[in-house]
Amino acid sequence: MALDKNGIAKRIAQELQDGWYVNLGIGIPTLVANYIPEGIEVEFQSENGVLGMGPFPFDGEEDPDLINAGKQTITTRDGASFFDSATSFAMIRGQHVQLTVLGAMEVSQNGDIANWKIPGKMVKGMGGAMDLVASAENIIVAMMHRNKAGESKILKACTLPLTGVGCVKKVVTELAVMEIKEGKFYLLERAPGVSVEEIIAKTEGDLVVPDIVPEMNLN
Amino acid sequence: MALDKNGIAKRIAQELQDGWYVNLGIGIPTLVANYIPEGIEVEFQSENGVLGMGPFPFDGEEDPDLINAGKQTITTRDGASFFDSATSFAMIRGQHVQLTVLGAMEVSQNGDIANWKIPGKMVKGMGGAMDLVASAENIIVAMMHRNKAGESKILKACTLPLTGVGCVKKVVTELAVMEIKEGKFYLLERAPGVSVEEIIAKTEGDLVVPDIVPEMNLN
């Protein structure tokens, strides 16, 4: 059965390693923070200028001066720090952040990503996404396998204006975990109960399928 | 009579304007801080990372963590701030410092300055001087008119390796105040009792001498 958004987040959380600094984008990526595996410690960075984000504040304790990049009220953990936007992107551009998780409208088999602009529609801007994808060594895209029109978002080539080129390493959708290398998608895992055939059918890009594709282990 | 070092500093102090941030180099420039004219307020910046320097500390009250760019122990005034070296040179390069006063080995009539290296002798390095002279809008050189060998330091062209090109606006020596413009030295003032003839004799560079050269007023 295809995963829900929390399932995608849970699978991505398995990629976290002890001691990593992680930047989570808006949407599904934000949910990753809820599934940090036992026994490891990670710190969350938000590009508006905070390291060491904690959970949302209790009702009535929100501080308008303390938000994340999604403009949500947050709290901080012990050991947190605040800094300006230039320093924040120094962390990102300088590759001090070990993992970036973000959503996408399209991903191509050479690792291009499009997630900021649909021509003809209102353009809201790229925010920090272009800096994040151009800089991060390790980018995981969290998204649905197809768009609302039922078209694959896992493509030979992106059709929308790009956010970054050749940068995505891994994609986790409600159906599959795929790695991008040598200009192709490699199917690593399938969601519990989802068939390889279904994944192939819903993927437009070139997909390398090994003989055995294990199911994700989400326990 | 030629000025002493304190006289040069006193004359340069007359150039200070209320509200200016000022960087003083090592040697004669440091003395300028002792002659701030009545009724104006200036702040001294030291490129190792302090704004709002005060006088030297009282004996026994020196703090090894609080020094100026000459590595001398200092104190701070109310309203001081500390910052890192990158921010310090952001202030300098970004022209937030209104006046830089520094010493020199040679100055040429197009405003070149040499003050960091004598080929064949031990080279100690340029420190912050190259950043200061390349960045400051307003540079005053404080120095003796001639070197120890009796040769003029006010030259048609520098003979020593340059610190910066076309940057010096004004030179104050024990004999004269000179402005540099349009590729020439312009004699503005002479030290009390010093003759125009003496200044001409001791100046190698092209010197424009007006009919009347007033004496410096050092009261």
Added chain:
Amino acid sequence: MNKVVKNPALALAGITDGMTLMVGGFGLCGIPENSIAQLVQMGVKNLTCISNNAGVDDFGLGLLLQGKQVKKMISSYVGENDEFERQMLSGELEVGLIPQGSLAERCRAGGAGIPAFFTPAGYGTEVAEGKEVRMFNGKPHILESALTADYAIVKAWKGDTEGNLIYKATARNFNPMMAMAGKITIAEVEELVPAGTLDPNQIHTPGIFVQRIFKGEKFEKRIEQRTVRPKN
């Protein structure tokens, strides 16, 4: 070196039609509310505003958009703002979109006398169009130039009479770099104290970057996305 001015009107004196302003803040967090209100009152027009966001319809820079005071917005993320959208789609408003990190670094560069620098952000996208590309460490980078402004308007938590500023939490954001990049920088603060009160070790923006400072009359500090956990 007393930089205190009595009110927003004196603080913003000199801002005229057609000028370029930097305005601090991220979303509605850390924006100079009192100064924006004053800009509305002054009615200056044809402004170019450099600010990470454009506020919401009835708060922040949205107030300037309502009065059609802005000719061009330079931002990384806009939207959350119907009037903005209307003006942009109708062509009344020019919009320049810049990656957020490049925007921050370009402001810092403007303040630091660095006229241009290379960054990987935006390579291969429309942001890179017309810009020089160069390889460093095997990776393409684009050349970005410094940004400066006629006036930078920032908001701090505490400030002293010499213009030293301390920001609170994530209300810091773009304020420090913009303070550096303004030809004239105006700071509005929640708390204004005599010089010597703030610890020189804890100053975020040294006073050298600030020309005028005033205590804001009131701060609404509107929250854009209130997210909370229930107290149990």
Added chain:
Amino acid sequence: MNKVVKNPALALAGITDGMTLMVGGFGLCGIPENSIAQLVQMGVKNLTCISNNAGVDDFGLGLLLQGKQVKKMISSYVGENDEFERQMLSGELEVGLIPQGSLAERCRAGGAGIPAFFTPAGYGTEVAEGKEVRMFNGKPHILESALTADYAIVKAWKGDTEGNLIYKATARNFNPMMAMAGKITIAEVEELVPAGTLDPNQIHTPGIFVQRIFKGEKFEKRIEQRTVRPKN
């Protein structure tokens, strides 16, 4: 995310012959004394040291020079050091001199993922030899590249277990940029406190830039130029 190591030996483990080290401090102010002593004890050789100064004969980086551990110094101002002079004049020691502001900015750039930037400093001098020159705002600038290091060794006043650092007064100097630019950054501190003790608003170097932290056993803090007024 506990980054505390017990002693300098563990902190500096992994530093081997031929590596490039950044070492914080300005003169003898804010130098990582305990780490330098450990480098002497380790006897690592052929080091390239990036540090604003080279210490004095018997303190600071001068100690590494005495043991002929340094192959190359990259600094803005050297001297104050007879052994340095002897090694330099005899050709045993390579020296790269960089304008101080460019040194600071190049370290920051290295830490910030900016591979190169333009600066006016050094144009028309031997520092500019072989470097690209470009005009901006009618003024020539030269292209300078980022600096990074295998290890950066910095000294802070207070630090917490997560590597957050606070410096004191002008002992800050080059330490924050070097902390950013080290592939591995080691911080020695006077006071080491649990995470949550330091105000997140007052951190000078966020812990993300620091991989290892230890409390220095003792700090001599030698003064290079003691200048005082008489007490009356």
